[in-house]
């Protein structure tokens with residue numbers, strides 16, 4: 001890890017985690033990730049904004065020592081999650097006079113996770129400022145992006161906003177700023193979809209606060225620095241809106257090809273009607289793919305074989321995950337095959353309570369799909385197309 005200059009006396013200290021495969025044992029990381037701390041040297045005081053993930057602490061401490069700094073006066077903790085706060089104790093050990101600057105809720109959450117001395121706490125208030133001499137930090141509370149205590153900090157003189165998780169991306173990179181815009185947009189969408197999407201209303205409020213600041217640079221604590229803030233702001237404006245795109249996501253699991261045949265028939269009919277369709281096999285599901293599809297799909301179809309009277313466990317997992325993301329989808333359908341009986345639709349419906357959507361009549365078949373099944377699927381495709389056409393008209 002090396003300090004990389006962003007502006008005079010403002011440096012990125014980025015711990016790239018090139019090889020991390022999963023976050024929270026849940027979120028796949030196809031591009032690795034990074035934990036970004038920032039060092040700001042004012043004429044009177046020096047501060048860190050956030051720290052890094054505990055397995056990167058030794059690397060971080062070595063980088064701090066290499067700067068030759070005699071002291072650090074403040075460590076701003078924007079967020080209590082350990083991928084950013086986890087190295088605070090090591091920083092305090094190195095610089096025992098440093099104060100941890102956090103809001104009251106964040107401080108309590110930090111103390112739940114690590115031994116901290118109350119004497120090291122300096123409370124940040126929403127809109128409050130902290131002078132570093134020729135540089136000034138302003139605190140901007142942005143609760144629930146994605147924990148309740150989250151805040152950002154604005155370096156007024158340089159117009160740099162540090163939003164911690166918000167507006168970030170799981171992307172390890174050697175370049176300070178976005179190097180490959182296409183790769184970045186996919187990584188940022190995956191990150192938004194899996195972490196921020198359930199809080200999209202609060203994300204809209206946080207985004208408004210960021211826009212009011214008119215930052216020249218946004219420096220999040222995962223992924224590259226935004227030298228053109230309008231790019232990520234425009235993406236978030238689109239993703240957090242309540243608008244959906246006419247399109248169908250089908251997530252399925254099939255044991256003896258019957259449900260697969262149903263999915264294929266429905267997909268063909270939907271395509272004939274000009275609707276975009278994304279088909280995702282729930283077995284070995286990449287939660288990021290599902291989450292990204294849910295950001296703006298108007299319609300979700302769960303297609304499942306019946307296992308022990310209920311949905312296939314892979315589809316049940318997809319349903320639980322989708323429900324937790326509280327997606328914008330307006331229409332839901334359930335289709336599938338069973339051997340002798342099924343409660344699959346009722347069981348799935350129970351798992352989908354966060355969906356504020358219209359549910360179509362399920363299409364089920366005993367054994368392999370027959371002419372009657374295909375006719376029912378054709379009718380379902382008609383209903384989905386009609387509902388999407390009405391939605392497009394009302395938009």
Ligand code: FEO
Nearest residue numbers: 079081083084165
């Ligand atoms: Fe990157 Fe919520 O921590």
